[in-house]
Amino acid sequence: MLAAIEARFARVVPKEADFCSLRLQLDRGESLAVRHGVLQPVSTAEDAGAMLAVTKDGGYGYAATCDLSEEGLRQAARRALRWAEETAGRSVVDFRKVPLEHPQGEYASPVETPWGEVPLEEKIDLLRAECAALMRDERIVDSSASLAWQEMETLYLTSGGGRVHQRFSYLFPGLRATANQGAETVTRTFGAYAYCRQGGLEVVDAVGWRGAATGIADEALQLLSAENCPSGTMDLLLAPDQMVLQIHESIGHPLELDRILGDERNYAGTSFVTPDMFGSYRYGSELLNVTFDPTRPEQLASYGYDDDGRPATREFVIKDGILLRPLGGTISQARAPGLQGVANSRACSWNRPPIDRMANLNLEPGESAFDEMVRSVERGIYMRTNCSWSIDDSRNKFQFGCEWAQLIEDGELTRVVKKPNYRGISATFWRNLKAVGDPSTFVVMGTPNCGKGEPNQVIRVGHASPACLFADVDVFGGE
DSSP states (O other), X not given: OHHHHHHHHHHHSOTTOSEEEEEEEEEEEEEEEEETTEEOOOEEEEEEEEEEEEEETTEEEEEEEXXXXXXXXXXXXXXXXXXXXXXXXXXXXXXXXXXXXXXXEEEEOOOSSOGGXXXXXXXXXXXXXXXXXXXXXXXXXXXEEEEXXXXXXXXXXXTTSOEEEEEEEEEEEEEEEEEEEXXXXXXXXSGGGTOOEESSTTHHHHTTOTTOHHHHHHHHHHHHTOEEOOOEEEEEEEOHHHHHHHHIIIIIGGGBHHHHTTXXXXXXXXXXXXXXXXXXXXXXXXXXXXXXXXXXXXSTTOOSBOTTOOBOOOEEEEETTEEOOOBOOHHHHHHSTTOOOOSOEEOSSTTSOOEEOOOBEEEOOOSBOHHHHHHTOSEEEEEEEEEEEEEOTTXXXXXXXXXXXXXXXXXXXXXXXXXXXXXEEHHHHGGGEEEEBOGGGOEEEEEEEEEETTTTEXXXXXXXXXXXXXXXXXXXXXX
């Protein structure tokens, strides 16, 4: 099929175009779940289509089609050309100044145990076993064990001879236990579905999913008899599965360059970050080091090239607490001369254009052992696993809730408490970072569903982080 698409593309490139590209995307997926001992309907999905983009005289146009015949591609190319002609001289970007590349390359996810090579019955038996372990007590009133697999293949071609072929395999394991006693109902999950990675079925062991159900159920039962989280200003120690959302919402989204330039104002908001901050603004304490890294093989949003054909490289966006560069791809960088961005032009599907997105945004490990961080706290709390989030439309003021917490008193982890929450302001919260966990606390995670754009695009994002300790955080309990 790929050879046929290449031949058709060569024949449909408009002669009037200054630049033309085709991005083919083929998607497949299967989802399995056992809920409280009952196998749920098996879900499968397939999708295929192509996006063609054209520039002419500084204008830019694109058109998508699921008709991959030569005539279907030709019609899409002509529509894209028409839009390029209409936008010439009217766009916020003069595309004659945008360095659209003609890359050559390949990328493939590392897969040890391909999903399709393991019989369906064996995968279902695995889910049944984990779900049975969740149902270890009559107070567990609902439970679920799930595995979702997705495969994506892309082909990027340009009129100047560019060709990039990439194949991705993703696995999303989940566990959930809901416990009830009287009027109290609580839920505990396996990282709130953050233990997702590229790879095959070997991921279930790499992230510790297999065999984790008993511990998840036990912690749900602990929460039933736990006191509510106390309120007050105290030290806050966050586990990696909460750091995922903290990084995502209060570093990732504020640093998206198109958002900084105003593109999301009428939908997801703006950013407290402004272009003049890069290179000098103190985002966090000197312990804060954050990288954009789509090169880590097992992480959820790794790739060789972004969807505008730019090669992926690891870059510091924050170093020693200082803000260095935005999350801006090729087109956004052309709108903000002088700012160096990253290879993050990404589309969720063949029928969406690439926009500035997070890929793998990671907080680099520090030097503090977990026990050392606990011992340093006189009065504080350790929170794990995100369950709720809220952040204002400038990505500054935020509030997060977690599933599970443990008090830290006089340097020791003590009582389990439920319904823990905390709030803060992005611009000051990260400056209170007082310790960063060493590599033994570092966990590679991600989120399968990050939404942005009009029309909406839901995309996979990777985050990796150690445990982190913050000072003077406003902590409060639930009702």
